[in-house]
Amino acid sequence: MPTASSPKDPAIRVSNLSVTLDHHPILENLSFVVPRGETTAIIGPNGAGKSILLKAILRLLPKQSGSVEIFGIPHEQYHKIAHVISYIPQQLNFERSFPLTVGGLFALKSRRTIGMTGEEKTRMYRLLELVGMRSHLQHKISTLSGGQMQRVLLGYSLMDKPELLILDEPSAGIDVQGQDTVYTLLKRIQQQEKLTLLLVSHELEIVMQYASQVLCLNRQLLCAGVPREVLSNDLLEKMYGSPVGHFAHSHPHHE
Amino acid sequence: MLLDLLALPFFQRALLVGIILGLLMALMGVFVVLRRLSFFSDAIGHSALTGIALGILLHMNPFISGLVFCCLLAVVITWARRYSKLPIDTILGVSFPVAVALGIILVQLTPGYQTDLLAFLFGDILTVSTLDIGISFGLAVIVGVFLLLAGKKLVTIALDESLAQAEGVAVFWYEVLLLLLLAAVIAMAIKLVGIVLVTAMLVIPAATAQNLAWSLSSMFGLSTLASLVAVIAGMLLSAALNIPSGPTIVIVAGLLFTLSLLRSRAGAH
Numbered sequence: 001m002p003t004a005s006s007p008k009d010p011a012i013r014v015s016n017l018s019v020t021l022d023h024h025p026i027l028e029n030l031s032f033v034v035p036r037g038e039t040t041a042i043i044g045p046n047g048a049g050k051s052i053l054l055k056a057i058l059r060l061l062p063k064q065s066g067s068v069e070i071f072g073i074p075h076e077q078y079h080k081i082a083h084v085i086s087y088i089p090q091q092l093n094f095e096r097s098f099p100l101t102v103g104g105l106f107a108l109k110s111r112r113t114i115g116m117t118g119e120e121k122t123r124m125y126r127l128l129e130l131v132g133m134r135s136h137l138q139h140k141i142s143t144l145s146g147g148q149m150q151r152v153l154l155g156y157s158l159m160d161k162p163e164l165l166i167l168d169e170p171s172a173g174i175d176v177q178g179q180d181t182v183y184t185l186l187k188r189i190q191q192q193e194k195l196t197l198l199l200v201s202h203e204l205e206i207v208m209q210y211a212s213q214v215l216c217l218n219r220q221l222l223c224a225g226v227p228r229e230v231l232s233n234d235l236l237e238k239m240y241g242s243p244v245g246h247f248a249h250s251h252p253h254h255e
Numbered sequence: 256m257l258l259d260l261l262a263l264p265f266f267q268r269a270l271l272v273g274i275i276l277g278l279l280m281a282l283m284g285v286f287v288v289l290r291r292l293s294f295f296s297d298a299i300g301h302s303a304l305t306g307i308a309l310g311i312l313l314h315m316n317p318f319i320s321g322l323v324f325c326c327l328l329a330v331v332i333t334w335a336r337r338y339s340k341l342p343i344d345t346i347l348g349v350s351f352p353v354a355v356a357l358g359i360i361l362v363q364l365t366p367g368y369q370t371d372l373l374a375f376l377f378g379d380i381l382t383v384s385t386l387d388i389g390i391s392f393g394l395a396v397i398v399g400v401f402l403l404l405a406g407k408k409l410v411t412i413a414l415d416e417s418l419a420q421a422e423g424v425a426v427f428w429y430e431v432l433l434l435l436l437l438a439a440v441i442a443m444a445i446k447l448v449g450i451v452l453v454t455a456m457l458v459i460p461a462a463t464a465q466n467l468a469w470s471l472s473s474m475f476g477l478s479t480l481a482s483l484v485a486v487i488a489g490m491l492l493s494a495a496l497n498i499p500s501g502p503t504i505v506i507v508a509g510l511l512f513t514l515s516l517l518r519s520r521a522g523a524h
Binding site for chain 1: 289403404406407411413414415416417418420421422423425465468469470471472473474
């Protein structure tokens with residue numbers, strides 16, 4: 001539990017946040033709140049600054065101005081809240097030759113310097129069961145497919161019982177069938193573990209279905225609220241620069 | 256004949272230091288390979304020449320001055336990497352030749368010491384003293400404790416830096432400590448295989464292990480095994496054939512690497 005926070009504090013409070021990279025403004029004057037125990041989705045076109053926003057919240061990138069509080073604690077004191085936060089980046093930067101197994105990955109979160117405690121092993125098995133990857137315990141992570149890696153990372157990120165889970169495009173590189181199961185899984189985990197979820201997505205249908213709050217981003221915040229209420233066709237057109245239907249099944253996959 | 260050799264105190268000392276350093280380099284080598292630090296190790300190794308030349312010029316213990324210079328350079332490089340936008344390749348590509356150039360000029364300014372420098376360039380493990388054994392042992396303990404306590408954090412950083420940072424790992428400080436200890440191990444290992452070959456001993460056993468490893472712990476184990484085989488077989492061979500020890504150790508390590516490559520290729524089909 002974070003020490004100085006009260007249960008009334010939202011999971012994340014962003015006030016007047018601006019981020020500049022190489023003298024180019026990327027995010028301008030964003031203010032929003034991520035409520036506890038709910039799913040908030042960030043949507044926006046490519047280059048809107050979605051991943052940058054997540055990284056700025058986590059202090060992986062410096063901000064120009066503004067403030068970010070996580071569970072009521074300024075993110076300048078990130079070390080105080082790190083243990084209740086898990087972050088899954090879009091992709092990990094390791095090479096195919098990295099000799100780490102799924103079990104070895106989970107062991108990195110252990111309190112022990114070598115191996116894991118019995119209790120931690122039990123939790124690992126339970127989480128691998130939950131994400132449907134129990135049979136891959138001994139597999140090298142470099143041999144996993146995109147979707148399998150996402151599931152493993154999801155399990156890994158839940159190892160130390162986080163209260164806030166931040167995911168950058170959890171569906172990138174997964175076929176539509178697989179996507180649905182990752183989100184169904186996320187929804188179930190979110191309810192089971194009473195998690196706050198903040199995720200980046202460009203799949204509008206999925207946002208409509210799973211998020212309780214949506215933030216529309218294109219360098220500035222264009223909307224914030226319940227998806228069915230705020231996602232008008234006008235707004236989407238303004239954001240994406242061309243008409244996009246709510247339920248456009250032909251929504252193009254990027255990358 | 257080998258038994259006679261093993262009875263000689265200087266050879267026993269050399270073998271002991273060789274084993275300690277081989278172990279150290281095998282373990283540090285895993286991080287060198289996983290974090291792709293071989294160019295860094297090469298730069299640090301070569302710039303030790305400057306520290307050594309400086310030591311000889313100023314009538315200091317050249318090993319100590321080399322060690323201090325390596326560590327200083329490691330700190331400067333880490334700092335530059337953090338606060339400048341230049342890629343690490345460029346930082347090393349600038350600092351490495353400048354440091355070596357300075358070293359060459361210093362060597363030129365020190366008349367009559369070229370022979371000493373040759374020993375530092377190619378290593379002379381047969382001349383190790385009791386002090387060297389003490390220093391290597393102390394270093395081994397420090398590195399061992401560090402790797403034990405920080406190992407998981409270092410692996411997480413090697414896996415993905417932003418993931419580690421988001422988990423609350425003080426990435427910068429782990430990096431400084433890792434590179435400082437790496438510099439110290441390199442400075443010490445120069446005595447064993449020389450400046451020219453030090454990177455080889457850091458990289459080859461770990462790379463051999465990576466070809467065969469099925470998990471992280473197996474990579475540490477295999478790297479240690481490859482390194483110890485190379486050091487022990489290399490030293491015995493060099494004595495038996497009366498050829499220089501440093502290069503012989505590296506040749507044995509290279510042979511092991513080639514075998515591991517064949518094995519991993521065979522396993523891939």
